[in-house]
Amino acid sequence: MPELPxxxxxxxxxxxxxxxxxxxxxxxxxxxxxxxxxxxxxSSIVGSQIKSVNRRGKFxxxxxxxxxxxxxxxxxxxxxxVQSTESKAHKHLRASFLLSGSKFSRSQNEIRxxxxxxFGWVSIEEYLGDVPTSVAHIAFxxxxxxxxxxxxxxxxxxxxxxxKPTLLNQEIVSGIGNIYADESxxxxxxxxxxxxxxxxxxxxxxxxxxxxDVMSEAISAGGTSFDEQYKNVNGESGYFERSLAxxxxxxxxxxxxxxxxxxxxxxxxxxxxxxxxxx
DNA sequence: CACAGCTCCTGAATGC
DNA sequence: TGCATTCAGGAGCTGT
Numbered sequence: 001m002p003e004l005p006x007x008x009x010x011x012x013x014x015x016x017x018x019x020x021x022x023x024x025x026x027x028x029x030x031x032x033x034x035x036x037x038x039x040x041x042x043s044s045i046v047g048s049q050i051k052s053v054n055r056r057g058k059f060x061x062x063x064x065x066x067x068x069x070x071x072x073x074x075x076x077x078x079x080x081x082v083q084s085t086e087s088k089a090h091k092h093l094r095a096s097f098l099l100s101g102s103k104f105s106r107s108q109n110e111i112r113x114x115x116x117x118x119f120g121w122v123s124i125e126e127y128l129g130d131v132p133t134s135v136a137h138i139a140f141x142x143x144x145x146x147x148x149x150x151x152x153x154x155x156x157x158x159x160x161x162x163x164k165p166t167l168l169n170q171e172i173v174s175g176i177g178n179i180y181a182d183e184s185x186x187x188x189x190x191x192x193x194x195x196x197x198x199x200x201x202x203x204x205x206x207x208x209x210x211x212x213d214v215m216s217e218a219i220s221a222g223g224t225s226f227d228e229q230y231k232n233v234n235g236e237s238g239y240f241e242r243s244l245a246x247x248x249x250x251x252x253x254x255x256x257x258x259x260x261x262x263x264x265x266x267x268x269x270x271x272x273x274x275x276x277x278x279x
Numbered sequence: 280c281a282c283a284g285c286t287c288c289t290g291a292a293t294g295c
Numbered sequence: 296t297g298c299a300t301t302c303a304g305g306a307g308c309t310g311t
Binding site for chain 2: 077
């Protein structure tokens with residue numbers, strides 16, 4: 001599942017290979033590849049130059065030399081690969097952008113959006129302030145300069161729902177998905193079903209700091225990969241899976257106390273935690 | 280406005 | 296072996 005660390009790995013890879021290039025062709029190959037709210041077909045941005053590659057939370061966008069952005073969300077299984085147009089197309093290829101430019105010549109001249117489960121999408125959007133329209137309602141992620149830790153802590157503490165689904169709410173803090181929510185809660189020693197209102201200021205602050213720590217470490221490792229569903233732009237897997245303490249570790253010993261990791265389902269999600277460390 | 284619940288989708292894993 | 300069911304979850308939408 002691509003969460004902030006995986007999307008950041010993809011963003012950095014795209015920035016390296018595609019910044020400054022022009023888009024020569026664009027095409028989509030699946031009815032759900034382009035978001036229905038896209039203001040124009042992908043072909044409308046042919047001829048534009050890519051100025052930078054940006055991210056907020058799990059949303060990614062290419063800033064162009066015109067007031068439109070190419071926005072992408074990877075959903076559950078999306079990948080953005082930078083490949084040679086001559087290499088074999090993937091079975092789940094959903095869209096592609098042919099690039100010009102001499103930097104890496106023909107070996108890295110196409111962005112390919114591949115997505116098995118089709119929860120991901122790309123779209124052409126205008127800006128609402130500093131970000132594309134579909135990103136405007138998404139909260140700052142913890143790595144943005146404008147992220148206000150004190151304000152986020154206060155907002156979380158005002159809520160009456162459980163902490164786990166609150167961490168997953170992209171309108172409060174963006175970038176955290178099921179994997180890093182479970183890992184953050186374990187590090188902060190907080191049970192996923194605790195009601196936000198019942199947590200102290202210090203506890204919520206510690207939790208967000210744990211989320212920042214775990215995601216920073218995951219970025220350094222190139223993200224978490226379980227299977228073929230997450231790859232960087234070169235098609236390579238990240239290494240953070242081996243550092244996971246609880247996610248996917250049901251029955252395995254807690255790295256802190258040795259108690260078997262439990263798994264429960266609530267809010268239509270599975271949660272992994274240590275019943276001894278996280279009360 | 281807050282929040283719970285539902286939906287989209289594919290393929291691997293599991294059940295019988 | 297084969298067929299059916301279950302499971303994974305990001306985010307947007309609906310209803311209360």
